[in-house]
Amino acid sequence: MKEPLLVPVPAKIESIRTLTKDTLLFKVTEMNGNSTFIYNPGQFMELSVFGVGESPISITSAPTRPGFLEFAIREVGSVTGALHNLEAGDIIGIRGPFGNGFPIEEMKGKNIFFIAGGIGLAPLRGLINYMLDNRKEFGEIDILYGARTPELLCFSDEFETWKKAPRTHLHLTVDTESPGWNGHIGLVPVLLKELALPPEDRIAIACGPPVMIKFTLAVLTAMGYPGERIMTTLELKMKCGVGKCGRCNIGSTFVCTDGPVFRFSELKELPQEY
Amino acid sequence: MSSENKSKAYQPKILVFACNWCSYAGADMAGVSRLQMPPNCRVIRVMCSARVRPEMILSALFKGIDAVLVLGCHPGDCHYSEGNYYTRRRGIILKKLFDAFGMMQERFQIRWISAAEGVRFSETIREMVERVARLGPNPLGKDHGRFTP
């Protein structure tokens, strides 16, 4: 018999770190304390809390840093709520990796422009760290990251490392400042316009809440970025992750197998149902 | 019944919903008075017997618990003036529903117990346990669905 398709393997939570008030970073290994998973940045896994259920979560660690997986999880529903109640040493189930991931080969030699809002940095962080670990293979890297308040910026402890990396620029912005914030204030699409990074030889990768994505795509298009060089990741309800349960389709495209990474040019061809 | 026979009798699991203002206090009273309590009950404190929605009772019984007992203030004594009148009507209808199915009639009971009636509380629990023990296990128990957190 073939490997049971929908059965997860047990995994151990090595550590849990608070990213923001509602988002935790889970470091997960196989039961033997290691991890041999092979994956691409942009892929996701199905995480199980046994007795509660399963939820698709994007991998936020980079394959260049092997031995563990990391997931940034915001508490929104029953599974993520149950995950938040777990502690280091507890057992969860993992299944995957699933989805296409980012087209890394195509990105090599190009300038890269990350645009993220809130928890939307999670799927991009794996790619950012992958690129920083293979710094020579990529051109200029710009990271535009915004959140509603400074406290809601995820991975703030990595900002210094990113800033210090060669030919890498971090642009932060918040909608509403709080004491001690002396960075930019304003929405992501506004700062995007101000930065005015030319589209030539540059790939834009955007991820964030739907409304941010909507305006970001419009601004990028106005700036002259062709649809093939704007990428984003979609999130729909998924159960199986392997294109069978019939939930995450947009027309004949299944987000779990054909995505979750899409180019804007591809999205324009899809029915508007996401 | 000799103590030897008692230990052999079926030990049912009974879910008790007790109103904060009367029967839960009645339970306290029973405890203070050192009245013996069978270990078969799981007591859940609620702010009013009317807070116990019928779904809670149905869910417990259809998933296989042996009995459900709802305890409230005597009619007229509700802390919120009329909650238990609604409990009473709902209870009657729920009993009729069980009649329609021909099942669970004995396994669901409502009793009115005030804060002062510690003896009545422990008597009620003891009688309930004995009666349900005689009925034996809930037949739906072996067909149990699931307990979710």
Next chain:
Amino acid sequence: MEDLLRKLANEFLQRPDAECFIGYEEGPNGSVRPAFIRRPEDIHRLVWNQKCYPNLTAYLPDFPKQKRVIGITVKGCDARALRELIRAHQVERHSVYVVGLPCTGLKTPGEDRIAERCFGCVFPEAFQYDAALGPMKTPDGLARTEYETLDNLSNKERREFWKLEFEKCIRCDACRKICYACFCPECILDSTQPRWLSRRQNLGEKLFFHSVRALHLVGRCIGCGECERACPAGVRLMLLNRYLQKQLEDLFGYRGAGILEDAPPLLTFLRDDPDPFTGGFE
């Protein structure tokens, strides 16, 4: 009568505030189904016969509360549903144009006898129709209780009966979705936090599903029998609802939803209601 129906529908659709007219039309394989008429040129589709089973008032809560008016045809049972919907603030009386259908009993599908659901028919009392195809009064000869009841079954027989009935249930939700009284935007049975119901197909889960429905319908069921008609497996759901309605009548003198304006019996109480819970264990 169909001519009059079409004339009334036509007149209604000429009104500047008319949204649409809900009636019946021919469906597949000789059936009759709901029709939503928006243009006067479609009124020829409207029919009225003894196969017009659906209770069209179930569609009314779907329409946003608005100033525009919806025309609707109602049988006696449907009119009771409409009154309940108005009482429950799901429909505003001034936003519906009500055409009464003087129903004298529907036919059993494929047979030439009155449908079981129609026995025990009661039309609402003192209900104001905007128009009617004939006198709207409870038909004679349907008060008989020739339909099946649970009364003659013992406890054991009832258990066996429902075990077989619910074994047939395929958990498709048709009974719930067709019911006029199931208008909650989010049903407790769909809730995931807490999740009351699992998708297991065992007796306990099915009992829970149908019990919750029966209890939520107590005093709101109009006995139209649409749940049973919609059920693809033919589960005798009407027997359950009718049994409970009979108890309401015996216990609280409640004759049924929508006959009068009074509130459902579980939303009210009397201080001297019967109290089976005072004593010890008998």
Next chain:
Amino acid sequence: MMSWQRMDRSDLPAAISVLQEKWDVFAPVKRGTDIRIRQQPTDGKIFLGQTKPLLPLKMLFLPEVEDLFSFTIKGSTSDIIPAEPLTRERVVFGVLGCDIAALEILDHVFLGEPVDGSYNKRREQTTLIAIACTGDGAECFCTSLGINPLEPVGADVLFADVGNGYFFKALSQKGKRMTETLRAFLKKPSEKELTDLSALVPGTRGDISVDRVPKDSDRLWNLPIWEDLARRCLGCGVCTVICPTCHCFDLEDERRGSSGKRFRSWDSCMNTSFTKMASGENPRPTKRERIRQRFLHKLSYYPIKHGLVACVGCGRCSARCPVGIGIDEIIVELAEMEG
């Protein structure tokens, strides 16, 4: 291998007993008006007619509820035991061509990579005995979808109920194994009987123009028909539950103490919460989007992906829909819109 063999009607119970020595035997059983595929022996009588069972054949391959694994989690130890899908080979008596054709549609989904192991095992270990069906039910239109109900592709044995005998014809190796098991009951049919068998003609409607429905969903996306249907549709799931090609499923956990199970169960795209995310967002918020998904999945998305229409013309949906919505009528309307 490809010739008819005859069995006396009175031998059927004995024949089934012989089959039961090697296989779990399933067959439609009629109780009142309710026809279901059930395991033999049951208290009901085998129903070998052309009326479709309420739940289609898919229930034996993608069960209504199927345990996937059980687990026990205690502190830092875990035990996860995958469920064993099938313990014995099965034979299914009296299945109809539409339901068998629907399995091919499920095969593309569950046997496509990555293969669904339990579905695959169930398919491999099941022998299908099809009824030579003339399919003259009022709702039937299987011939419009290129199905020959008299000799459906995918069946292992063909069964016919003609005159005063039962007739069997093996169509595959699996089927041959079965007819050989029944050797003692089978004999050569008479010339007259063979003539009668060859005189069977399918009587279904073949005029539903599925081919004229454009596969290109862009053109179908904003048609007013979806609003019209959504107004009438109740949003229940009868059509999806009884559809032989609907295959969407849900995963659910149950737990008692430290152990429990995860199971898969049929789900329906007509459910409000089918695509609703934990955040509350729902890409298909109203009945209009949901009903469009249901029909375009059959008529456009699935054909684009797998090259065939995901409908077999069994007509269960139009026969059972409480408000008279049927895919046949929708196919005709979509084809007409194309002009």
